[in-house]
Amino acid sequence: MSELALKVENLSKCYRLGEREPYRTLRESLARMFSAPFASRPNSSQAPAADTVWALREVSFEVHQGEVIGIIGRNGAGKSTLLKILAKITEPTSGRAEIRGRIGSLLEIGTGFHPELTGRENIFLYGAILGMSRAEIRRKFDEIVAFAELEKFMDTPVKRYSSGMYMRLAFAVAAHLETEILLIDEVLAVGDGQFQKKCLAKMGDVVQAGRTILFVSHNMQAIQSLCKSALHLNAGTITAMGDSRSIVSGYLASLSSMRSEKTWPPQSAPGNDEIRLLQIRVLDENGRDCNICPSSKDFYVEIRFLANTIYPALCVGFDLVTAEGTVVARSYQTDPAPEEWPQTQIGENRWQCRVPKGLLNAGLYYLSPKIGMHNLYWIVDLDAILQFEIILDHGVSPFWNVLNEKNRPGVIAPIFNWKEVR
Amino acid sequence: MQTSIEPTITIIKPKPGWVPIHFSELWSYRELLYFLVVRDLKVRYKQTVLGGLWAIIQPLFTMLVFTFFFGKLAKIPSDGIPYPIFVYAGLLPWTYFSNALSNSGNSLVGNANLIAKVYFPRLLIPGSAVLSALMDFAVSFLVLAGLLIYYRIAPGPEMALVPVLILLTVFCALGVGLWLSALNAQYRDIRYAIPFLIQIWLFVSPVIYPISLVAPKWQWLLALNPMGGIITAFRAALLGHQPIDWFLLHISALTTLFFLGSGLFYFRRTEKTFADII
Numbered sequence: 001m002s003e004l005a006l007k008v009e010n011l012s013k014c015y016r017l018g019e020r021e022p023y024r025t026l027r028e029s030l031a032r033m034f035s036a037p038f039a040s041r042p043n044s045s046q047a048p049a050a051d052t053v054w055a056l057r058e059v060s061f062e063v064h065q066g067e068v069i070g071i072i073g074r075n076g077a078g079k080s081t082l083l084k085i086l087a088k089i090t091e092p093t094s095g096r097a098e099i100r101g102r103i104g105s106l107l108e109i110g111t112g113f114h115p116e117l118t119g120r121e122n123i124f125l126y127g128a129i130l131g132m133s134r135a136e137i138r139r140k141f142d143e144i145v146a147f148a149e150l151e152k153f154m155d156t157p158v159k160r161y162s163s164g165m166y167m168r169l170a171f172a173v174a175a176h177l178e179t180e181i182l183l184i185d186e187v188l189a190v191g192d193g194q195f196q197k198k199c200l201a202k203m204g205d206v207v208q209a210g211r212t213i214l215f216v217s218h219n220m221q222a223i224q225s226l227c228k229s230a231l232h233l234n235a236g237t238i239t240a241m242g243d244s245r246s247i248v249s250g251y252l253a254s255l256s257s258m259r260s261e262k263t264w265p266p267q268s269a270p271g272n273d274e275i276r277l278l279q280i281r282v283l284d285e286n287g288r289d290c291n292i293c294p295s296s297k298d299f300y301v302e303i304r305f306l307a308n309t310i311y312p313a314l315c316v317g318f319d320l321v322t323a324e325g326t327v328v329a330r331s332y333q334t335d336p337a338p339e340e341w342p343q344t345q346i347g348e349n350r351w352q353c354r355v356p357k358g359l360l361n362a363g364l365y366y367l368s369p370k371i372g373m374h375n376l377y378w379i380v381d382l383d384a385i386l387q388f389e390i391i392l393d394h395g396v397s398p399f400w401n402v403l404n405e406k407n408r409p410g411v412i413a414p415i416f417n418w419k420e421v422r
Numbered sequence: 423m424q425t426s427i428e429p430t431i432t433i434i435k436p437k438p439g440w441v442p443i444h445f446s447e448l449w450s451y452r453e454l455l456y457f458l459v460v461r462d463l464k465v466r467y468k469q470t471v472l473g474g475l476w477a478i479i480q481p482l483f484t485m486l487v488f489t490f491f492f493g494k495l496a497k498i499p500s501d502g503i504p505y506p507i508f509v510y511a512g513l514l515p516w517t518y519f520s521n522a523l524s525n526s527g528n529s530l531v532g533n534a535n536l537i538a539k540v541y542f543p544r545l546l547i548p549g550s551a552v553l554s555a556l557m558d559f560a561v562s563f564l565v566l567a568g569l570l571i572y573y574r575i576a577p578g579p580e581m582a583l584v585p586v587l588i589l590l591t592v593f594c595a596l597g598v599g600l601w602l603s604a605l606n607a608q609y610r611d612i613r614y615a616i617p618f619l620i621q622i623w624l625f626v627s628p629v630i631y632p633i634s635l636v637a638p639k640w641q642w643l644l645a646l647n648p649m650g651g652i653i654t655a656f657r658a659a660l661l662g663h664q665p666i667d668w669f670l671l672h673i674s675a676l677t678t679l680f681f682l683g684s685g686l687f688y689f690r691r692t693e694k695t696f697a698d699i700i
Contacts, residue, residue, distance in 0.1 A: 015698065084697065085434060088541040091694040096435035103432065111539040114461055116468045121461075128457040129540055157468075 004100065005181055005212040006063040006086070011095035013056040013081050013236075055081040057236040058095070065100075065180075066210040070217065070227035070244050072251050075270070075382060077233040079216045083107060083183045086214070101180030101212070104131055108185065110170030115159035119150060119169055122158055126173045140176045147202070148172035163313075163376045168195055175202045182206070185216045186381075200226075218368070218383050220248050220325030248325040252366055255384040260291045262385050266306065270380045271371065275314065277380045278348070279304040280369045282388050295360055295413065296394035301331075301353045301367060310344050313374040316351060321384060323364040328411050330370070361413035362392035441690045448543050455546050455553075462525075462554035477558035478565055481517045485510045492630050501632045503663045507569045511657045512629040514566055515591050518559040519649055520620045522592070525551035526599025527616045530607045534700045544693045545686075548603045552596045559588075566660070580659040580666055587656045590678050594648040597681030600689040607692070607700050628653055633670070645670040648678040 056078040063069055071079045084090045086097060087105035112129040113122050123144055127137035137144075145151055148168045158166055184203075200222060207213065207226055217223050223230055223244055230244035232251045239254070240247055261281035269276040283300040284290040293299045301318055317332035331353055333342050342351050366384035373379070392413060467473040485506055492498045493505030500508035526548035530537065533547050570577065602619075606612035624630075627649040633641055645651040651667070651674025658666045 088432075088434060089538065090697040091436055092434065094436060096433060099432040099434065100430075102430060105541065108535075108539045111535050114465060116465045117461065121464065125457045125461055128454040129536065129542065131454075131542070134453050134456075 002065040004062055004098075005065040005067070006100070006214075007098045008062070008086075009060050009096050009098075011056055011059045011082070011085060011097055012054060012093050013078075013085060013090070014052050014054050014093040016052050054236045056085070056092070059233075059236070059238055060095075061231060061238060061241060063212055063214065065212055067229065068207050068213040068215060068227045070215050070223035070230035070247075071233060072217070072220070072223060072230055072248065072383075073233035073239075074255070078236040079233055080107070080185055081236075082233070083185050083214065083216060087183050099181060102131075103181045103183065104177045104179030105183040106130070106174045106177070106185065107183070109167060109174055113158060113166070113170060116157055118155050118157055119145075119161070120154045122169065123173055126170065127176075130174065130177050131179070132177060136178075144172045144176050147175065147198075163374070164195070167375065171195075171199055175199070175206070179211075181212045181214075183214050186218065218381055219327075220252070220321065220383075221327055224248055224325060245324070249323060252321070252323060252325055252384050255366070255387075259386055260289045260388045269306070270369075270382060271305070272379055274307065274309040274311070275371060275379050276306040277303070277369055277371060277382075278306055280318070280367065280385060282367065282386055283352075290388065292389045292391060294391050294393045295362070296357055298357045299355050301355065302350065303353075303369065304348065304350045305371065306348055307344050307346060310346065311373065313376070314344060314371070315374050316371050317353070318370055319368040320355075321366040321368055322411055323366070326411060328360070328365070332370075334374070358394040359412055359414055360390045361408055361410050362390055364389055437694070440687065441693070443545075443686060443690060444543065448545065451542055451546060454542055455550055458546060458550035459554045462550060463557055466554075474561060477561035480558075481510065481513045481562045482565060484513055484517070488513075488630060498631050499635065501634060501663055503575070503661055504573055507566075507573050507575065507661065508632070508657070509630065510566060510569055511660055512627075512653050514559070514562055515587070515653055515656050516624065516627060516629045516649065517562065518555055519591055519595050520624070521558060522552045522555040522595035523599055523602070523620060524616050525555055526595065527602035527606055528613060529599075530603040530696065530700065531610070531613065537696050537700055544696060545600075545689065548599045548689075549596065552592060552599055555595075556588075556592070570660070575661055577660050578662040580662060583655065583659045583666065587652055587659065590648070590652050590675060593682045594652070594678040597678065597683070597685035600685030601681070604685075604689045604692045604696075607696050623647070623649070626650070633667075641667075641670060642673055645673040646677055648674045648681065650674060652678075 055076075059078070059082065071082065073079050081090070083105065084107065085092050086099065087103065087107065089105075089107070110126070112126050114125065117125065123141065124134065124137055128134070145154060148165075148171070150165060150169055150172075153161065153165065158169065161169070203222075203226055213227075215223070215227055227244045229242060230247035231241045232239045232247050232254075234254070240250055261279070263279040264270065264277065266276065266278065269278055271277050279302070281289055281302050282291075282293065283302055284293065285297055285299075287300075290299060303316055303318070305316060307314075315332040315334050317330060317335075319330045320328045322328060333351055333353070342349075365388055367386040367388075368383050369380055369385055370378070370382075371380035392408065394413075394415070396415065467476060470476065472479065488509045489506045493500065493509065498505075529547045529551040530544070537544065537547075602612055602616060606616075626644070626647050628635075628644065633644055633650065633654045636644055645654075651670040651672075655666050655671045655674075658664050
């Protein structure tokens with residue numbers, strides 16, 4: 001076994017609830033400062049009060065050099081908090097971690113870019129923010145520019161870039177960070193499909209290079225293909241750690257017990273102040289919730305959300321995921337021609353997406369709601385909220401129905417047309 | 423680049439109370455400090471017509487207005503030298519101080535996204551804000567050189583003290599800036615208090631008036647304000663119209679060090695919570 005790169009022991013992090021430090025006024029703090037200037041701050045080592053929440057609780061694990069660990073879990077499970085503590089951005093409440101080697105963190109891509117500066121200037125600035133030296137950036141400069149495919153735009157202020165170009169440049173710099181240990185939080189979800197493939201390939205190279213990586217993602221496929229092992233966090237504690245395939249399927253199974261409808265109360269609905277997801281459900285042709293859908297009938301995915309602002313770049317949709325975590329398809333309202341897109345209204349919106357019959361194979365499927373700004377950032381990015389089952393019964397051939405109803409291979413089961421050629 | 427065989431080992435654990443300053447780490451991040459300063463400088467006058475001229479316009483016009491109202495109309499004494507150069511020599515360190523103070527006071531909040539997502543010594547943020555304001559100072563210094571020639575004033579050997587005075591001003595702005603930026607991270611009241619604070623501070627500093635306007639036995643009170651002793655000494659060192667008042671300068675140097683030390687102390691103590699509260 002190779003040497004340890006990272007050793008985490010009983011790491012805990014506790015946050016105060018509500019608006020930051022609710023009952024603390026400037027006057028009160030000043031009084032406390034002067035009465036006990038050397039006392040430690042109340043939100044560090046002391047016993048936390050009742051109005052606190054544990055983002056991480058007694059987390060312990062070890063990572064060996066060259067290992068690539070995926071970290072999965074629901075939103076709020078403590079994944080980002082864990083990375084933030086390891087990246088030294090925030091301090092743990094208790095416990096300790098030992099890191100051997102230079103550590104680099106990519107918790108958000110492009111933080112530190114300045115819109116007024118040119119691409120060239122931003123490469124140097126962002127590189128320095130990520131911890132690269134000037135000589136190092138200069139050495140890799142051409143490679144970074146080539147990777148981003150932005151040779152012509154190096155002297156243009158990045159505020160004139162499209163959002164895709166912006167993300168490409170940011171990823172290109174980040175991808176050339178060469179620390180022994182890398183912490184990555186959901187940074188692959190950028191750019192168009194082709195660039196995403198390139199990012200994944202680059203990630204694959206990084207993995208091949210034998211570096212130690214902690215990788216947080218909601219992309220179960222990326223986790224399975226990049227990471228040998230994975231760690232499942234739930235409510236701040238480790239639920240399971242081990243082979244990434246079994247962890248992913250265990251995680252997905254833990255998320256939803258056969259549920260074809262999920263409604264959130266408006267106050268705690270996922271999203272931000274402008275856009276909130278209120279409900280997602282799977283319906284049959286008659287508008288009834290359906291847990292078990294026959295493949296011979298269309299079914300509908302209905303998303304209800306609240307909009308306080310109208311964004312032209314808003315994408316509302318979902319991922320359709322198999323029980324193993326493979327994404328069968330992603331669908332957005334913006335997939336068809338623009339004139340067919342449903343229009344966002346201020347207030348409540350209720351959109352339906354028809355999933356055609358005769359498409360899916362038998363099995364369990366999950367739906368993960370996704371709302372985002374096109375190519376920019378997620379507003380809602382949840383894993384496997386709904387679970388439903390497809391019963392295969394759209395076969396029209398006597399062979400198909402009788403023999404292969406239960407064990408037909410493939411994620412999908414469409415019927416293609418055959419003809420004889422003379 | 424270091425080529426150590428032993429890997430660097432980082433221990434992460436909660437650190438109670440007071441945290442010492444990690445000088446070797448600050449040194450290893452010196453290039454980031456450089457890039458942050460360069461960023462501030464490049465961005466400051468982007469998309470402006472007059473660009474760097476603003477660094478001259480600001481103190482120059484303030485000087486003209488002050489000369490008219492305070493010098494001509496209110497007839498405030500100026501220690502026997504022409505009021506325009508008297509007030510400009512005071513405005514020069516003052517403008518730097520007030521710019522550095524408001525930049526650094528708002529710097530943490532202005533870089534909230536960086537603080538929440540990337541680790542680096544947080545001191546670099548108010549530090550770079552204080553340093554980048556020096557550029558404007560250098561530009562407006564040229565105008566002072568012009569005024570010296572125009573009024574035929576030749577600075578004496580005391581001029582050697584000017585770099586020390588500038589350093590003290592930087593320290594003072596940094597010390598107060600550290601306080602304000604750290605407080606601002608938690609209480610956004612500070613954002614609104616800063617312009618007000620600067621305004622009040624101008625009037626308790628001998629910019630518009632000479633410190634000799636105050637009875638000698640009370641002058642030390644004005645020097646408790648670090649800018650009091652610094653501005654008085656700055657003027658004396660450049661214009662040579664009176665000897666440097668070492669007593670006042672020492673008081674101001676001490677209060678400067680007090681602000682710097684306590685600012686560093688408070689900043690380091692609250693630094694670890696910035697990412698959670700900002």
